[in-house]
Amino acid sequence: MRHGAARPRNRFDLAEVGGAFGDLGTLIPFVVAYVAVLKMNATAVLLPFGVALLVVGAVFRTPFPVQPMKAIGATALTQATVSGGLTGDAVVAAGLVTGLIWLALALSGLAARLARLVPRAALLGVVMGLGFAFMLEGVRMMAGQWLLSAVMLAVTLLMLSRRWPAMLALLAVGAAIALLRDPSLAARLGDQQAVLRWPAFAWPGLSASDLWTGALLLALPQLPLTFGNALVAITAENNRLFPDRPIDERRVALSTGLMNLLASAGGGVPMCHGAGGMAGHVRFGARTGGAAIMLGVALIVLALFFGDAIGLLFDLVPASVLGVILFLAGVELALGSRDPEAEKTDRFVLLATAGIATWNAGAAVLFGIAAHHAVRAGWLRP
Template identity: 60%
Template structure:
């Protein structure tokens, strides 16, 4: 059980903490956050002010409300599609990404408020959920290994050292990893130190993006970005995160309807401020918890860091991100995946249900949306005795 007794009030509610372990756990999701932020800023030339400010506000709201490390992440399918299509000169723009956020917000807010999200989730049985969680964990580990491959000596040494520090409650493993990564980044990039010396705080206020979004932007964002993400969001950001939170924090349970509503609200916020589509994710929670987070304080801390960066250092974000080498981010992602996969190892003794879990997990490494559909179909066939195993 990750929550220590002192984290619980007399009424049984979890209190947010802001100690060194929460600070360390706050950065446990950087392996997914930073690569997608870089893609949005580098390929689509989006304003980092709106992107980081939206994430920061959403994180603080989730940390204060849920009081567990409920993460706020970029929607992965949307990010991948946007970056790829832009690289292929297809006319996807920042305004279309903002439009996709607004459409996504409306979709999930309606699904949450009407109860449709919970009804759909109730049809997804535990073997399917375990398969999604297990597959996501393996997917994170594979991607982490690929990122570490950019410099195996550094990545391997960082992985071993971080793993040895994982159980140490005095020296937070994440803080050691980030400091070591920053030092390596400075030593391996001769221009980084001089670039950091030129960084100066400069206050910028956000501008509403609504005036720049046309009807065409909404339609293109919906068709090419928002709708392809829906099955992935349902599997990972609604069903899997609910399972992960309730397994780790039974004192502070959530349901699929709550996850759908908060997904809707934070995407409406993001679309209005010039941000990107966001979601919750079981992998993000696993990352926060793996590196020490036990309350929503970790998410609040990361949110404050992002808001300060957005308002005062948005013009220097590219330089600041260079402090975190790809191999170090790969270590974070690999260990996050391991934590998540461990949560998906509660496999049924029934052979048919085990088959459903294994098939769903294998497909979830590739595409969670397809894994979700195939898992539901396989479960139905197994229960009707139509699968000969």
């Protein structure tokens, strides 16, 4: 960005509205699972997402995403089904520990220093692998209704190529499908009333056992994944797409720490900034922080006044629609990792790192660093 140049203002047009919902493929399944399986308070879970989106949209002025931490969510929800397994308090404790860790990494400058150790080929490999992972998950979600999903995917691609509001049309089709499958859904939604609810302060209710379990079983295993996806990859993706509104790893780490402290204080779940989320927002038209702000306002209103209806509202977005959203977000993310001028050795590091990133972004970062130096030292000859 030129010195003294004004940063673009946030827009609130139809394209930003459509792009605002481009990350529902990761938000909805985890929120529903936390509420349904772990019996966590819907207002407490959803409100911090809204507040965080509002802040990052206003501060960063890009369609910056806020997502549930996937490794923590997967572990907590899996263990919750075991007799005497994890509780919602352990998830809240994990958010508190996560917030403190990332705040320390940001304020010490360690987050930025560690990020600079990642070679470009390894970084692009992580981004590509995350894109592939999103595409595979999208295909899995579409498989149950493959013919309908294929039609929706084709129509959505056509609309995107003509710059029509594809996301709004996709959500409308999804709602129609859901209502046709369950006509009682409309009546149940109509019975919902707006009732103001605030989440309670959760920290005093956490026990030493909750903090120990949340730290060792949930927060610490998530760290490498967050570093690869929600620090290194999202910073690179933002700066590639929006060089006039650059960010750095310190600000992303600081944001991650603060929003997790906020979420845990109110009984919410651990959150991060995933690169796939930005790809989803951008793929469906978002170009400024207006998309994040509008989605944030919608989630805040939903959480504060319609907490009891969150599950019903999310039922209006079938798995096949979420699959289309995830698949296209993955395509957008993978396309951003192209480097036609890369040497053969760099392409090897990129592709090998991408393969590992479909499984774990943190492990992919470590592999990419090691492979890069091994190739440069002549230990590997692709």
